[in-house]
Amino acid sequence: MRILHTADWHFGKTIEGRDRLPEQQAFVEELCSLCVDERIDLVLVAGDVFQSPNPSAAAEELFYYAVDKLADHGKRGLVIVAGNHDNPERLCAASPLAARLGITLAGFPKEELGPTNPGLGRVRRLAGGQAWLELAVPGVQHTAVIAALAYPSEGRLKELLAASLEDKELRQGYNDRLAGLFASLNGKYRADTVNLAVSHLYVRGGIESDSEQQIQVGGAYAVDPMILPVSAQYIALGHLHRPQYVGGAAAPCRYAGSPLAYSFSETGYAKSVTVVDAQPGQPVSIREVHLSAGRPLVRWRATGGLPEIREWVMAGRDKDAWIEVEIEITKALALDEIQELRSLHQGFVNIKPVFNSPAAGSGAEAVRLNTLPLNELFIRFYEQQNGGLKPDDKLVELFLELSQSIIDETGDHAEAGREEAAE
DSSP: OEEEEEOOOOBTOOBTTBOOHHHHHHHHHHHHHHHHHTTOSEEEEESOOBSSSSOOHHHHHHHHHHHHHHHTTTTSEEEEEOOTTSOHHHHTTTHHHHHTTTEEEEOSTTOBOOOOOOOTTSOEEEEEEBTEEEEEOTTOSSOEEEEEEOOOOHHHHTOOOOSSOOHHHHHHHHHHHHHHHHHHHHTTOOTTSEEEEEEEOEETTOOOOTTSOOOOSTTTTEEOGGGSOTTOSEEEEESOSSOEEOTTOSSOEEEOOOSSOOSGGGTTOOOEEEEEEOOTTSOOEEEEEEOOOSOOEEEEEETTHHHHHHHHHHTTTTTTSEEEEEEEESSOOOHHHHHHHHHHOTTEEEEEEEEOOGGGOTTSOOEEGGGSOHHHHHHHHHHHHTTTOOOOHHHHHHHHHHHHHHHHHHHHHHHHHHHHHHO
């Protein structure tokens, strides 16, 4: 049996308001073509299909298009578990229709996955129960037993896992409960089946990026790798956006990663899916297959200011990328310069001015404006506007007093708003 593991599609996610749906559509087409080329028998999707619990109509339309094409009229197995971004009930709303095409949708960690009978020549569930199923795929001699554990938060489990709110007790209670769940699921595996697990959770030790929504409170929702099912031949995980193996697990375990780069902390990540060849009682073969869909995310640092950026754009540098620009300046950018910057390249997402004081000398290290204290920012601004003349101490004190009064007033309004909302 040949399995493809993917996760964290995040349909509907944007980058600083820029639409990523065309890139997500390109990914779906690439994924479907890959399934044909690789002769994939079963696709495992390890959560976070959507960016939002209330996805747009366009995001939902893309999801239904993807699952329909991936299932190939019921000839290819498809198992999808909900992630922390997904609305479990909404994700599984089409389950009665999906089952006819051999598609399994698991929204809650205690989802009951009973047998199905969609007709001859189609994928069917031979047996199943709470968070597990046995799947038969046409043309494959052996069946797969799959532990399909959707994102197991305390709320979705509908259980109180610790009497205390102390981080240590929460962490231990959560870890112990999941250990029990996986131990129970581990008992469903047999020697004559391909034994798999798919889930959406954070395993301690994984490398995170800025685009993941934190699912642990402190360390409470982080689990130890040794609790994962020991008899699984492969464990397919979702949540972390960087493709990576999980160390310390008893069975081969991997995060597939997201198909697109969703934050600039993922600059330079190679995006991929994982292909696994498995047969009962034998070690699996695991391959990473890289993806080409999606615009790259890159960072520019323009030490030469606006003229250097003009030169790079004219040369066609990173013309198809989303770009975060850091531009070194010695004085504030004029409005027309800001407008020119934004019009130079459609891929500019963030433009970050980096102040470089001309008085500090050419060897001075550039200072990020947002790291400076308020009084220092005012002094530098005053010098820029007044030919290098420094403000006296009384003027700086007056500026700080006025700034603090504005901050206090804003805070009072915010507090009043909170009290009004609470009432």
